[in-house]
Amino acid sequence: MVKKSLFFTSGFFFLTIWLMVSMTSSQTVRGVTDTEVLIGQWGPQTGPAAPWGAVARGTDLLVRIINEEGGIHGRKFKYFLRDDSYMPAKTKAIAKEFVEQIGVFAVVGGVGVACGMTARDYLMENKVPWCGPVTGVYEWITPIQKYLFAIYPLYDDEAFNLTGYLYEKLGYKKIAMFYQNDDYGKQGVMGVERYLLKKNIKLVEKVSAEVTDRDLSTHALKLKNSGAEAVIMWTMPTHAALILAETAKIGYKPQWATSNTLSDSALMMQITKGLWAGMINSFFGELPDSKHPLMVKYREWHKKLAPQERWGVFYYAGIIFAEPFFEGVRRAGRNLTPETWVKAMETLKNWQGIGPPITYGPPKTPMDRQGGKHVFYGKVRADGSVERLTDWIQITK
Numbered sequence: 001m002v003k004k005s006l007f008f009t010s011g012f013f014f015l016t017i018w019l020m021v022s023m024t025s026s027q028t029v030r031g032v033t034d035t036e037v038l039i040g041q042w043g044p045q046t047g048p049a050a051p052w053g054a055v056a057r058g059t060d061l062l063v064r065i066i067n068e069e070g071g072i073h074g075r076k077f078k079y080f081l082r083d084d085s086y087m088p089a090k091t092k093a094i095a096k097e098f099v100e101q102i103g104v105f106a107v108v109g110g111v112g113v114a115c116g117m118t119a120r121d122y123l124m125e126n127k128v129p130w131c132g133p134v135t136g137v138y139e140w141i142t143p144i145q146k147y148l149f150a151i152y153p154l155y156d157d158e159a160f161n162l163t164g165y166l167y168e169k170l171g172y173k174k175i176a177m178f179y180q181n182d183d184y185g186k187q188g189v190m191g192v193e194r195y196l197l198k199k200n201i202k203l204v205e206k207v208s209a210e211v212t213d214r215d216l217s218t219h220a221l222k223l224k225n226s227g228a229e230a231v232i233m234w235t236m237p238t239h240a241a242l243i244l245a246e247t248a249k250i251g252y253k254p255q256w257a258t259s260n261t262l263s264d265s266a267l268m269m270q271i272t273k274g275l276w277a278g279m280i281n282s283f284f285g286e287l288p289d290s291k292h293p294l295m296v297k298y299r300e301w302h303k304k305l306a307p308q309e310r311w312g313v314f315y316y317a318g319i320i321f322a323e324p325f326f327e328g329v330r331r332a333g334r335n336l337t338p339e340t341w342v343k344a345m346e347t348l349k350n351w352q353g354i355g356p357p358i359t360y361g362p363p364k365t366p367m368d369r370q371g372g373k374h375v376f377y378g379k380v381r382a383d384g385s386v387e388r389l390t391d392w393i394q395i396t397k
Contacts, residue, residue, distance in 0.1 A: 037329070048238045065301045098128070147342060163195040180209060180239065209239050285354055
């Protein structure tokens with residue numbers, strides 16, 4: 001009888017210990033419970049880059065859609081959006097809030113090179129998965145970051161190919177550059193100059209602007225005096241509107257071309273008061289009125305869940321940057337940890353939502369963490385709609 005009592009007592013003891021260990025281990029994944037996953041994103045809801053703030057609100061729509069459809073593996077998602085006003089100091093504080101106060105599992109999206117760079121090392125040290133920084137720079141993949149998966153096409157490659165389109169397809173030989181004086185703008189310049197070097201020619205002019213600049217009259221005059229037939233711009237929306245206004249004042253009308261960062265044509269037409277017409281853009285996502293089945297689905301949910309938001313490229317870009325994250329969560333299964341999510345993401349091969357085909361792999365080279373490698377080109381019509389000029393084009397070297 002004593003032996004039986006000891007047996008049951010010891011059995012109960014070990015069962016209790018096992019349950020305690022199991023419960024503890026299930027609670028050690030930051031931001032993940034049996035019913036919920038916490039994720040966050042910063043984005044400029046105010047300040048000069050505020051038009052890009054729509055990206056973070058678009059991600060919110062996708063989160064709500066997934067939750068309405070029942071979540072993933074029995075878990076729904078709680079989304080935290082913070083306004084950093086495109087100010088790196090604020091971004092750094094937000095990243096710490098996400099980890100130390102809220103305890104998010106992952107960061108999705110996040111506009112800005114300088115902003116993101118204040119958070120990158122901190123997030124990686126804390127093993128926070130980060131999917132789809134909303135910029136296309138080498139800093140996200142070089143050096144390789146285990147928990148960071150880039151989606152945005154590299155600006156260097158995008159600019160290289162866009163220059164080739166202007167030079168070879170449209171016949172423009174005198175090309176100038178107007179760019180933002182930071183890593184975003186400079187990596188655009190890098191791609192343009194890399195292409196022109198192949199042709200043994202140089203930019204006829206390159207003009208930079210600081211984020212805080214508002215008087216661009218001298219910038220416009222330099223571009224006009226260069227005699228450039230085409231000007232490639234790599235700027236934020238505010239500067240794009242200002243430079244077009246200034247060049248219009250002095251009667252300078254080159255062929256303008258720009259990155260997919262300014263591909264929300266309807267909004268840019270509004271901001272520039274119609275001067276965006278004729279712009280050649282590269283695009284990294286389906287056009288607003290696309291008949292793609294997912295676009296149709298998302299538009300229907302948009303009308304139901306967020307009718308106050310304008311349906312445009314900047315807004316649903318927030319879906320594009322988040323789709324691969326959620327696919328990784330699906331593939332990771334019920335046992336969701338940073339490690340299982342990373343392994344799941346590495347299985348994506350030409351996976352496509354409403355953005356470019358996405359491919360990752362075990363991190364042998366930096367490009368194994370660069371998911372998006374395609375764009376297509378379009379030209380803005382007078383009514384703000386877009387004439388699609390090409391199919392998807394791979395832009396890697």
